[in-house]
Amino acid sequence: MSQSEGDTEKVESKSLTKRSEIEVLATDGLDTKRILWIARNSNGLYAGWSFGGVGFHFSYHKDGRTHWEMGGRKVPYKNRTPLNAVKGLNFLLVFGIPRRLMEATSSYGRKKKDVILHIDTRSFKKRTIVCHLLLLEPGRFDRLSALNDGTGLAFDYSIIHVLTHVEPWIVVAFYDTQSTEFEDLKKDEDRLEKLIGSSPEA
Numbered sequence: 001m002s003q004s005e006g007d008t009e010k011v012e013s014k015s016l017t018k019r020s021e022i023e024v025l026a027t028d029g030l031d032t033k034r035i036l037w038i039a040r041n042s043n044g045l046y047a048g049w050s051f052g053g054v055g056f057h058f059s060y061h062k063d064g065r066t067h068w069e070m071g072g073r074k075v076p077y078k079n080r081t082p083l084n085a086v087k088g089l090n091f092l093l094v095f096g097i098p099r100r101l102m103e104a105t106s107s108y109g110r111k112k113k114d115v116i117l118h119i120d121t122r123s124f125k126k127r128t129i130v131c132h133l134l135l136l137e138p139g140r141f142d143r144l145s146a147l148n149d150g151t152g153l154a155f156d157y158s159i160i161h162v163l164t165h166v167e168p169w170i171v172v173a174f175y176d177t178q179s180t181e182f183e184d185l186k187k188d189e190d191r192l193e194k195l196i197g198s199s200p201e202a
Contacts, residue, residue, distance in 0.1 A: 020166050022115045023050075024131070026097075028122060031107050035097055036131060040166040045083060047093055047133060058093055086135050086168040089143040091193045095131040096177075096185045117161055119174055124158070126176035130185065132192065134171040136162065144171070146196045154195055155188065 024036035034050040048057030056070040058077075062084065066077040081090065121129065132155070136143060141162070147154055155175045163170040177184070 020114045022117065022163065022170070023113045024117045024119070024172065026119050026121050026129070029120070032118075033107065036095060038133070038170065038172075040170075045092075045135075045170075049095065060092070083135075083168065087137050088140060089137070089146050089171070089196050090135045090168075091132070091189065091196055092135050093133040094185050094189045094192075095133070097129045097131060098127065114165065115163060117172060119159060124174075124176040126178045128177050128179060130155075130175050130177055130188070132157075132171075132173045132175075134173070134196075136169040136171050138164070138167050138169055147173070149195060154192065 019039060019041040022038040022040075023034060024038070026033050026035045036047065037050055038047045039045070042062070044059060044061040046057060046059050056068065058066070058068045060066045060080065060083065062082060064080045064082045066080055068075055068077055081087070119129070144160075144162075147157070147160075155173075157173045157175050159174040161172040163172065177188075179185075
């Protein structure tokens with residue numbers, strides 16, 4: 001488990017008026033591709049795919065309203081807890097990243113960002129790399145235990161990043177799967193939400 005830059009011993013309130021931009025990059029050792037982006041500002045939290053021709057993004061407004069957009073179509077989604085009131089660990093999004101989409105994406109031109117996360121696709125052996133985005137109450141590293149189903153990490157996560165420079169904290173976790181079907185990703189999403197929901201709050 002890795003942690004982004006931040007104070008792990010003393011959690012301080014951080015200003016959200018300045019936009020914070022996060023890039024998720026993937027490399028195969030020869031080339032680097034931009035695959036996901038995350039942004040946080042005073043109005044909310046946003047995340048989306050970075051593949052050419054796939055204009056998908058998700059918006060979580062500060063008052064808890066959410067929606068997603070794809071191909072110019074805006075669809076309201078479920079209401080959630082206001083961002084400044086998130087408690088414990090909360091599931092946010094699942095992204096399935098087929099290797100074929102990564103291969104068709106242009107190489108990444110490096111730009112200045114607040115945080116850049118890297119994954120090496122050579123460490124993933126299956127057809128689809130899956131990314132879970134979660135929100136974590138600041139200072140509550142103990143709530144990550146909800147990702148354990150009693151026998152180990154529920155999804156064989158190989159990488160978990162915790163970004164502590166924004167509030168709520170953002171958890172970015174990766175695993176791989178043979179499936180490329182949305183229905184299977186939805187089943188994983190439902191399983192994760194049940195797992196988090198059944199974990200006792202301290």
